[in-house]
Amino acid sequence: MIDKREALVKLFSAKGARVDTNKGEEYYNNLQTLMENRLNELEKAEGAYKTNIHTILEANGLSRRDFMKWASAACAMLMLPASFVPTVARAAELMNRVPIIWLELQDCAGNTEAILRSDAPTIDELLLDIVSLEFNHTIQAAAGHEAEKHLDEAIETFKGKFLCVVEGSIPRAMNGLYGTIGPHGETFEEHLLRVSAKSAAVVAVGTCATFGGVPAASPNPTGAVGVQDIVKNKPVINIPACPANPANITGTILHFVLTGQVPALDHLNRPKFAFGYRIHDNCERRAHFDAGHFVESWGDHGAKHNWCLYKMGCKGPMTFNNCSIVRYNEAVNWPIGAGHGCIGCSEPDFWDKYATERPISASRIKAPTGGVESSVDEFGLGLLTAAAIGIGIHATASIVAGKKGDSNE
Amino acid sequence: MSKHLIVDPITRIEGHLRIEAVIDDNNVITDAYASSTMFRGIETILKGRDPRDAGMLTMRICGVCTGTHYQRSIEAVEHAFDVTIPKNARLVRNLMQGALYIHDHVIHFYHLHGLDWVDITSALKADPKKAVEESFKWCKTPYGVGESELIQIQERLTKFVKEGRLGIFANAYWGNKNYKLSPEQNLIATAHYLQALDLQRDAAKLMAIFGGKMPHPQSIVVGGVTCVQDIQNPARIALFKTLLKKFNHFIKTAYLPDVYMAGSVYVSEALDGTGAGLKNYLCYGDFKLDDTGFYQAANLFPSGVVLNGDLSKVYPFDQSKVTEDVTHAWYEASGPQHPFDGTTNPKYTGLEKKADGYAYLKTKEKYSWIKSPIYDNQRVEVGPLARMVVGVAAGDERITKYVTNFLATLGEKLGLGGPAPTAALFSTIGRTAARAIETELMGDVMVDWIDELAANAASGDLHTWTKFDFNAVSKDAKGYGLAEAPRGGLGHWVKIKDGKIENYQAVVPSTWNAAPRDNEGRMGAYEAALIGTKVADVNQPLEILRTIHSFDPCIACAVHIIDTKGKELGRFKVGTNCAI
Secondary structure: OOOHHHHHHHHHHOOOOOOOOOOOHHHHHHHHHHHHHHHHHHHHOOOOOOOOHHHHHHHOOOOHHHHHHHHHHHHHHOOOOHHHHHHHHHHHHOHHHOOEEEEEOEOOOHHHHHHHOOEOOEHHHHHHHHOOEEEOOOOOOOOHHHHHHHHHHHHHHOOOOOEEEEEOEEEOHHHHOOEEEOOOOEEHHHHHHHHHHOOOEEEEEHHHHHHOOOOOOOOOOOOEEOHHHOOOOOOEEEEOOOOOOHHHHHHHHHHHHHHOOOOOEOOOOOEHHHHOOEHHHHOOOHHHHHHOOEOOOOOOHHHHOOOEOHHHOOOHHHOEOOHHHHOEOOOOEOOOOOOOOOOOOOOOOHHHHOOOOOOHHHOOOOOOOOOOHHHHOOOOHHHHHHHHHHHHHHHHHHHHOOOOOOOOO | OOEEEEEOOOOOOEOOEEEEEEEOOOOEEEEEEEEEOEOOOHHHHHOOOOHHHHHHHHHHHOOOOHHHHHHHHHHHHHHHHOOOOOHHHHHHHHHHHHHHHHHHHHHHHHHHHHHHOOOHHHHOOOOHHHHHHHHHHHOOOOOOOOHHHHHHHHHHHHHHHHOOOOHHHOOOOOOOOOOOOOHHHHHHHHHHHHHHHHHHHHHHHHHHHHHOOOOOOOOEEOOEEOOHHHHHOHHHHHHHHHHHHHHHHHHHHHHHHHHHHHHHHOHHHHHOOOOOOOOOEEEOOEEEOOOOOOOOOOEEEOOEEEOOOOOOOOEOOOHHHEEEEOOOEOEEOOOOEOHHHOOOEEOOOOEEEOOOOOEEEOOOOOOEOOOEEEEOOEOOEOOHHHHHHHHHHOOOHHHHHHHHHHHHHHHHHOOOOOOOOHHHHOOHHHHHHHHHHHHHHHHHHHHHHHHHHHHHHHOOOOOOEOOOOHHHHOOEEEEEEEEEEOOEEEEEEEEEEOOEEEEEEEEOHHHHHHOOOOOOOOOOHHHHHHOOOEOOOOOOOHHHHHHHHHOOOEHHHHOOOOOOOHHHHHHOOHHHHOOO
């Protein structure tokens, strides 16, 4: 099995790594100072719990060495140089000073389910020790009036300090009445505004909360929108994907603990540490793409030999996310590993623009020759352009091969 | 004077659910209403799309039984196209769904339902030494409850509680007198709560091995599966077997013993049939055991209907007798409709704000986003209990063996002087027990399936996909994918015209169970199951949570439907008659 932590460290430290994280000594010195000040402040602050993380880790049979290994992977994931490892470790110890209130709106609970399978740290550590999860419908013990009471109390106790994590979209048609919650029949929009108003920042997890996701797919019967369309007076961090990778959720929380600020975001408000490069850039089948080896139909010779899935509709070249490195379920697999192309689930409107089983040429999107570069921000431009030419050629080839399926508009 | 309770949100479920109950002077529930308060409109979204993409989208109906929706949708399209999948694909799909079962059931028992029976705060008072002795009463080799482990867990919890904030454990109905386990029993269950939280990640990996990820796997396509490299790689098969073995060990040495233990304490509620409800059971049938054509294969869970708890008769299931009614659901339609022709328009009539400041369901009118499914003019319950009941009634050898063994062991552990009576299964506790019986069965049968898959691949059969001519088969077709999610019968019906979806309807477990009253005023399964239950403390309606949770609600699944267009919504003047 691939060790995800090792893979992360290797990726970001390898010579010629595709992701250039070096921002210069001055930048890192300033960042270090900012983080130290923030952590000193947090340490003094009244937290939810004061348990020393090392006692907990010991109780779970994890050594200091294991913890530092975890911290070094987390550090790499946040695109910080190795000199930050001790700071990241210290931040992990203080994670419980930033409570989480997790709201579920027009959701399927997929993101909660995903975080339940989180491995770094494991969920039992998360719940009891590391993160102070104050509210989450799917797993909390209290119900009805008692649940509401606890929510009110937590909002007041941690006013201005807690992170409001949101799962699911918000219906706006019919005055928002497609979703109500609690004994007073509050609409999802009212509920979100009430809780987020007192938060430090809002983290939208999953594609529904970020871009509207499935409910907002055409013709969007309930007028569903993402959190950023509703919450205007708080920083909103988007962690899309269906579900969001729990590593990216943990990474974002950790970053907030470290800096008290939102991480560097791309033009879609996604953290660059997770969405700063494409699936395609680090895909295990990339060599086959470059060599022109493609799966042409499910179960064929190419499929049996792990060839590139581009012609089977893989949207990896257009999709910004770290799945190809972080993978899922403790790195046991990921969609392309299971022989299915990427469906582009961390991109806005992907249900309408990306026909899942048809190649890019048959989808309502363009190969990234213009416009998409802006989302790559400062790195990877050269490679992207090269890939775009490649994609253009293959796209043309597949049209010629008569693979064009979806012909809507 | 009677009291009218609102429990909203019902937590530890998937989705948004409200229960209102009327309680008489003796604290007995005389009336109950179940309402779903969230709607997304996924079936409308499906219209006009390529049927090959439906699986990916419908899977997002639910993040819990995600893989089941995925498979049913793909299957409905395969049925419409008359495409039979290869053996490898059938086995992989069975294994993926089996993994979903054992994962889901264990999470449900410990993390969603468990806190209705287990008082975590009481575990702090336990004597760990006595707890070890207690654990040996229920299992010869109890899981993870050595004295030092229990002390450690207790210390960890004590520290957590002393720090003043209980996080997700805050404000529950702790201390309610209807929590009956001893502190030692609570400690054992709490230890398993924490251990299962850790271990369930392995069960999720079982699905990810062939599915790419969990939740929302991605390896099933119309005609077969894509994970050929995972099938042909012995290391992947070995990993699957190792993880399965580990999880099965937990099922047999923690889950089942804990069900016996809890059953011993709450046995009177099982014997007097608390929470039985409708006693009509429906199973669509699932887990194909051979490669014959559509709906001809032998099933692990046979399909059928049992009425009034009468195990001597099983009626054959016929999908054409499934209809949905909207008399009390927030839609407009004329009479009950079969899913192929399901036409529905939203008609939200809101809640009613009363003097106490709360908003109440208008129970005489429409009060839920869930429709009311009716089978052959009967309201029915679906789920693990329905599968076990139908299996026994149909004389299925395997199911009968597991049910009989369970009842015999329970009778022996409880000193009943014989097996526990089958009728005890018709109760809230019985629903929970049926889920445990089924988990053991599933874990065992999966061992056979993975061996079968490995042997088939080793014989050189790497066939994973059946070729079909999309343009020819998708001109005018209709089909259905009927199977059993962990929570019960789950069906997708699809009509395809000129390569696009013309109509799509899903009738799923929580639609059956969580539905409101129908055109004849008959209750849905949740509602019926609550009637007659005595609540110990009206301010802590623990018993309502118990019975509702015993169904393992999955509400996002249940709310599908809708046939409207965004622009039409302006016509509904709902803001004025709603209590907000």
